[in-house]
Amino acid sequence: MKQLPRLAQGVALCCVLLPLQGLADGSVIDKIYHPYVNQLEWELEWRAVQQRDDPVTGEARYQTHKLGLGRAVAEYVFAEIYLIGEASADRSLQVRAWEAEVLWQMSEQGEYLLDYGLLFELEKARDDDIWEYATTLLLERELGRFSATANLGLVYEWGDDIADELETTAALQARYRHSPLLEPALELYLGEDTRALGPVLLGMTRIGERQSLRWEAGVIWGLDHSTADYSFRALLEYEF
């Protein structure tokens, strides 16, 4: 793909804005995105993060859940929609927001020193006038059996029920491709209220022709007082 100028635009945007803005508030522990799209693929996905407690509200076992359905809509473009729910020790699971996202693969895997893509996300709270839009630069580099991935995000929040704010996020993953079933990884998350690091196990198994099940599970430890002491994160993804 002869699209280096697009990388130039994305990098320039991030380099200009990263030093100027604060980091994103709330927990930014989530999944790490890779800058690849597999044509013709559909995805049904559930992912969840449970914090020991929410450091802001003090709620014990605060959880967020995402249920998503996505498909590759073009050779290099994947689109997905989500319902987002939250729960805690004192509250049952309720839908809090919806989200739409588009992932754009911008280089062929292995063509350049870094593989790169962009992720665009739009989220709207169900009961409040709170909107959130994020653009995230996705970078990946293969080093033998290791893969290093970076997600560098710019987030804008606005609405009558939230102070307008531009923030940044960063998530890094180092993964060892041991086998399809088991890939150990280390993840680091940085945001305004998040400094967290922890081990994650990833894996994939085929369950039929053009059907596979991917899973991720990990424990992410908070590195400062504004981050939960520990968070569990899990993902289950059916690809077909």
Next chain:
Amino acid sequence: MNRPARLSLMLLLALAWLPAMAKTPIFELDIRDHLFHPEEIRIPANTKVKLVVYNRDPTPEEFESYELNREKVIMGGRKANIFIGPLAPGVYPFFGEFNPRTAQGRVVVE
């Protein structure tokens, strides 16, 4: 993100602009009747190569290899570029996910 970290990141990203300094060797592979032709491709060790895969069938096929860390759908009658390596000497199998019983091959790195 502190200043040294940002500078390191900018340097790392700037490197992504650099094209491959040496010309990337090109190898060609056909998919016909749900088979890879040739089944075996020999490439040099420690060298990045470009694999041009032509799908001569009317139906899509997926070039897949965990060992090569590649997964790419090629629509019927189309071609795809797949960059692999640099790799250590060895045998790296691949298969077609739409026809895994017949479409099988290997990259031999020597």
